[in-house]
Amino acid sequence: MSPTYNTVILDIEGTTTPITFVKDVLFPYVTSGLYKFLTDTWGATELKQHVELLRQQAELDAEAGMKQAVLIPHETHSNADQVKAAIQQSIEWQMREDRKIGPLKSFQGYMWKSGYETGELQGQVYDDVVPALDRWKADGCKIYIYSSGSVPAQKLLFGHSEKGDLLPYFSGHFDTSIGSKIESSSYNAIARAISIQPSEILFVSDNVKEIIAAEEAGFQTVISDRPGNAPLSAKDRANHKVVTAFDQI
Ligand SMILES: [Mg+2]
Incomplete structure (x- = not known):
């Protein structure tokens, strides 16, 4: 099935990067x-x-x-x-x-x-992330980051990652200056900022509160279940799509 989204928005900690990195x-x-x-x-x-x-x-x-x-x-x-x-x-x-x-x-x-x-610090990025970024790019998707880490900190992590400079993959970055990650209004604000319909956006995060907020705004969502993340309840697993790596998205 070809994707029904044309835009992907990624969380960092617990999603692209081990939650323990910080x-x-x-x-x-x-x-x-x-x-x-x-x-x-x-x-x-x-x-x-x-x-x-x-x-x-x-x-x-x-x-x-x-x-x-x-x-x-x-x-x-x-x-x-x-x-x-x-x-x-x-x-x-x-x-x-x-x-x-x-x-x-x-x-x-x-x-x-x-x-x-x-070079003393390198941003950690899971092995399955770059192949997914390549696939999304090949499909014509735009990719953004939305993290509670500041935009400059996001750019350092991805600009100096273990996998090289990943910044060229991203069309833009958002942090909590656009709003809290657990408020649906923040996701509406992002959709407006990038001029994309919420239903055409896929948001990936480990945090169920963020996922619910994004769904309330009309986004498609996937929960990232990485080692060390907070455990998901049976209800979370029943109500949302959950992946352990980006090749399952
Ligand atoms: Mg996270």
Whole structure:
């Protein structure tokens, strides 16, 4: 049967990429390499901008009564090692708390960008993904990404993947700036943004709430059931198409 969709939208974690990639690869890259990274980039203007954001956040946190907040001294008042140690403590604390906060996210993104560009980091992509991207392209489908990871982070992952630069496959990228992944209005907004009827779009994700939201918007859907993903209930399996690899789509 030829596909009834002309557009494919892919989630990343748990779909194209192991759900553990962020937790097992990206986060440890930050915590284990932080001091060396600070030393290597010390004095760089971009680093200073990120550190200043972390410093302002720490002051806000302290004012808000967060006892564990680590104040970051100014370079002019302290030696570089003291400042680096404070930055390290601050980031380690925030990551232990799993804070979803702008200054932390932007610092992590800055460090990941450097890791991808030097080749120390590579985006993990399942073996069955590229053959499917080739097949969809050959069928004339357009392919997009919709992930809660920021668009720049998506582009780093796919631009520096284990399978090479995959960015040429994608016609565009969406993140939560278009809306939450579990709200159907976000899927309507994407369909409008790419000028495609919802019924002509196939969305693939591991997250059942996202799948239901996309279905409410009129999308076709497939659940990606990869190793390590949250278990699917019998009801989920009965109500939705489930695949363990993209060659089943
Ligand atoms: Mg996912």
